[in-house]
Amino acid sequence: MRAVRGNVPCGFWRLRSRFGALSLSPVIRFRTLGILGRRATALAAALLPLPALATDAETEKAFIMGLPKAELHVHLEGTMEPELYLAIAQRNGIFTPYATGEDVRDRLRAAHDLPSFIVIYEELIGAAQTAQDFHDIALAYFRKAHSQGVVYAEVYFDPQLHLERGVPLETLYAGLAAAQRDAREELGLEAHYILSFLRDRSAADAAHVLEASRPWIGDLVIGVGLDNPEVKDFPAKFEEVFERAGALGLHRTSHCDVDQADTIANHWGVIEKLKVERIDHGLNVPDDPALVAAVRARGIGLTGAPTLFYTEIPGRMAYRAGRIRQLLDLGLLVSVNSDDPGMKRSLYVGDLMERVQEETGMSRDDIVRLARNSFAIAWIDEAERAAYLGRIDRYLADREPT
Numbered sequence: 295m296r297a298v299r300g301n302v303p304c305g306f307w308r309l310r311s312r313f314g315a316l317s318l319s320p321v322i323r324f325r326t327l328g329i330l331g332r333r334a335t336a337l338a339a340a341l342l343p344l345p346a347l348a349t350d351a352e353t354e355k356a357f358i359m360g361l362p363k364a365e366l367h368v369h370l371e372g373t374m375e376p377e378l379y380l381a382i383a384q385r386n387g388i389f390t391p392y393a394t395g396e397d398v399r400d401r402l403r404a405a406h407d408l409p410s411f412i413v414i415y416e417e418l419i420g421a422a423q424t425a426q427d428f429h430d431i432a433l434a435y436f437r438k439a440h441s442q443g444v445v446y447a448e449v450y451f452d453p454q455l456h457l458e459r460g461v462p463l464e465t466l467y468a469g470l471a472a473a474q475r476d477a478r479e480e481l482g483l484e485a486h487y488i489l490s491f492l493r494d495r496s497a498a499d500a501a502h503v504l505e506a507s508r509p510w511i512g513d514l515v516i517g518v519g520l521d522n523p524e525v526k527d528f529p530a531k532f533e534e535v536f537e538r539a540g541a542l543g544l545h546r547t548s549h550c551d552v553d554q555a556d557t558i559a560n561h562w563g564v565i566e567k568l569k570v571e572r573i574d575h576g577l578n579v580p581d582d583p584a585l586v587a588a589v590r591a592r593g594i595g596l597t598g599a600p601t602l603f604y605t606e607i608p609g610r611m612a613y614r615a616g617r618i619r620q621l622l623d624l625g626l627l628v629s630v631n632s633d634d635p636g637m638k639r640s641l642y643v644g645d646l647m648e649r650v651q652e653e654t655g656m657s658r659d660d661i662v663r664l665a666r667n668s669f670a671i672a673w674i675d676e677a678e679r680a681a682y683l684g685r686i687d688r689y690l691a692d693r694e695p696t
């Protein structure tokens with residue numbers, strides 16, 4: 295049993311949850327309620343079909359799922375589920391060697407690290423050709439995220455991957471804009487996008503895609519980031535492009551993957567050279583006390599994403615979830631995020647919070663802090679931030695025992 299508290303901690307409910315929601319016979323229900331001294335009510339209850347009662351775990355899951363939260367580190371392309379990939383490939387007449395979603399998942403299971411994953415990621419996203427495709431990928435993600443309590447999202451996308459295979463920026467942005475509009479209208483979910491430069495491509499390429507994207511900077515594209523596998527001295531490589539992005543009014547973030555060569559130097563590099571407001575992952579921050587102090591002093595957000603290859607690498611989830619807990623305990627602004635939930639089978643964020651809680655024994659208060667942090671480090675104005683935090687307050691108040 296994990297170290298968490300449900301809304302109804304009394305012994306009766308615990309008894310019920312131990313037996314499972316539906317496993318108590320009416321007679322036992324009657325007896326149990328009789329012990330509580332409510333014979334008449336119990337008799338009526340025993341004669342009527344009782345609604346299923348939630349176990350502690352179910353209550354906690356429902357709490358986490360409904361908790362308003364922001365997703366700040368997710369790759370649009372990596373949200374594409376295998377079934378959607380197959381549908382897109384089919385309608386675009388693109389050959390695919392996979393007959394079923396499971397075949398695609400088998401292929402994805404061959405990935406064991408970021409570079410081997412990126413090869414498959416590029417192969418699969420190659421099916422997306424039209425604005426409709428990008429719209430469908432993004433909207434499917436927004437619907438799924440919304441079902442897990444996400445009310446605000448900032449979504450990474452990789453324009454260079456699409457430009458390199460001949461998809462014009464106009465097509466990509468038309469799809470992203472349509473999905474943003476639909477998410478607002480259908481779900482009340484507010485979404486914006488983070489233009490990501492590929493770390494293993496040139497700075498000149500990045501500068502080109504930034505200039506070409508200027509018409510969409512504003513409500514649609516609100517920031518820049520860096521992803522793809524780390525290369526040596528990547529912060530220095532992109533210093534000029536990030537300065538330009540800042541001058542264009544864009545927010546700045548960068549991946550610093552976990553336990554990489556030169557990890558600490560790279561964390562310092564993105565802070566000092568790229569002037570980032572957030573670090574994606576950033577789970578090595580506790581390894582350097584000076585880094586902890588700098589991240590705290592500058593209010594830098596850390597978008598932890600613990601699920602990379604967690605099914606392939608034993609202990610991966612526990613290690614990364616533990617690091618997230620450590621950052622939280624240090625009082626830093628860390629959130630949990632899903633990264634590539636469609637392709638890497640990394641969990642969607644509600645499931646992920648639940649799993650992180652399970653791995654680390656976080657309390658409900660800790661989970662709420664993660665959700666609050668997600669809004670604290672979102673790129674929104676102070677009035678919006680207060681409104682989202684107010685939604686969390688109301689959510690908690692509505693669940694207070696009366």
Ligand code: HPA
Pocket residue numbers: 369372408415520521522523549633634
């Ligand atoms: N890291 C993790 N997941 C990703 C990346 C990355 O750089 N790019 C696309 N999905």
Ligand code: ZN
Pocket residue numbers: 367368369521549574599633
């Ligand atoms: Zn990522």
